[in-house]
Amino acid sequence: MDESRLFKPLKIGNIEVKHRIGMAAVSRCRADDEHVPTELMKQYYCQRASVPGTLLIAEGSLISKERGELLSVPGLYSPQQTAAWKSIVDEVHTKASFIFAQLYTIGRAGYREVNDGKDFEFRGPSASPWRADTRTPKAMTTTEIKDNVRLFVQAAKNAVKAGFDGVEIHGANGYLIDTFIQDVSNQRDDEYGGSIENRSRFAYEVIKAVAHAIGINRVGLCLSPWSTFQGMRMKDDDTISQYTDLIKKADKLGIAYIHLIESRNAGLDDVPENRRLDFAYSIFKGPILVSGGYTTELARKLVDEQHPERDIAVMFGRYFTSNPDLVFKVQQNVEFTPFNEEDFIYSKSSKGYTDYTFSDEYLGSLNVLTQLLS
C-alpha cells in the first residue's frame, strides 16, 4: 500500500476525491464552431476519468460569446452547450470520478487574427493591451462589469444544470478577472481600481454572486499570482499584498478550494522562476489545488515533505494530455509519456487528443487498482 498522502481521500466542497492527483483545466479547442462540446471531448474526458475518484477541472468555458471569442473553446452560455456538457459530465460520473467546470471570459487576451472581422469588442478594466501587437481593449463601464458578474452567475447555474460538481472561477493567466486583480492591467480610479481592495472587488463580486446562486461548496477559484503569461505580473511585494487580500476574502467566504499556479509555469511554457506560494498556504485554510511543472517526484515531495500539515491536491495539466492513465502512473512510478505541444490546440482532430494509449501496466492491473482505491 502506498503511504503517500497523495493517495488519501480529500473532501473538496461537496465531493470526496479518493486521491490528491487531479487534472488541471487545459483548453484543447475541440468544441464546434458554436462553442458546443463534442463527442470527441466526451471520449477525452472519459479516458482521463478512468481511475475512480479523480477530480477533473474541465477546460475553460466561455460565459458569453459577446465577451470573448477564442477558436473552438467550449462555452456554458447556451442550452446546447449545457446539454452537451451534461452528456460529458454524466460519463465522468459513471466512471465514479468528479468534474468541475471552469468559467472565464478572455477580456483583453484575445488574438487579432481570430477576432478581426467579427462583431466583437475586446473589453478590459482599462485601455491597456497586453502586447504591442494585440488590440487595445475598451475600458469597461460599471454597468458592463455588473453585466459580467451576471454572466458568470448564469454560466454557473448552467454548469449545475449540466451536473458539474462545482465551478472553478478562472482568475488566472491574464483573462478578464486576472486583469482586474493586477495593477499592470488595471489603472482604474473608480471602485474597481486604484487600491488593493478595489482591484479585488470584481473577483470578489463574482465569487459571492456565484456562491449565492449555486452554493459556496461548489465554488473554487484559480489564481496565478506570479505568472507572466499574457503580459501579467506585478512587483513582488505588491503581488503578495494583492493576493493576500483576495485569498483572505475567499477564505472568509469558505469556498471549496483555491487553485494556485506555480511561478515556474507561464501559460503553455516552463520558465526559470522560483517565487513561492507559501504566503497563500498560510492564509487559505481549506483545500488547496496546485499546478505548474509537477512530476511524480515533486508531487510526492510537496504533500509528504514540504506541506504535510496542509490539504493539497496536485493538478497536472500538460502531462494529462499524453497520459490518460496519469493517476495510475504516479501511483506506480511508471514513466510519463512525453507531451507534444503541437497537439495541444487548434485542431479538431482526434490525433494527439484521444489516441494516447493506456500503459500496459495500467491495463494489466485494472483489478489490483480497483482494490487499492476501494
Ligand SMILES: Cc1cc2nc3c(=O)[nH]c(=O)nc-3n(C[C@H](O)[C@H](O)[C@H](O)COP(=O)(O)O)c2cc1C
Ligand atoms: C494548451 C494549454 C491550455 C491551457 N488552458 C487552460 C485553461 O483553459 N484554464 C486554465 O486555468 N489553465 C489552462 N492552462 C494552464 C494549465 O491548467 C496548467 O496550470 C499549466 O499547464 C501548468 O501545469 P502543468 O505544468 O502540469 O502543465 C493551459 C495550459 C496549456 C498548456
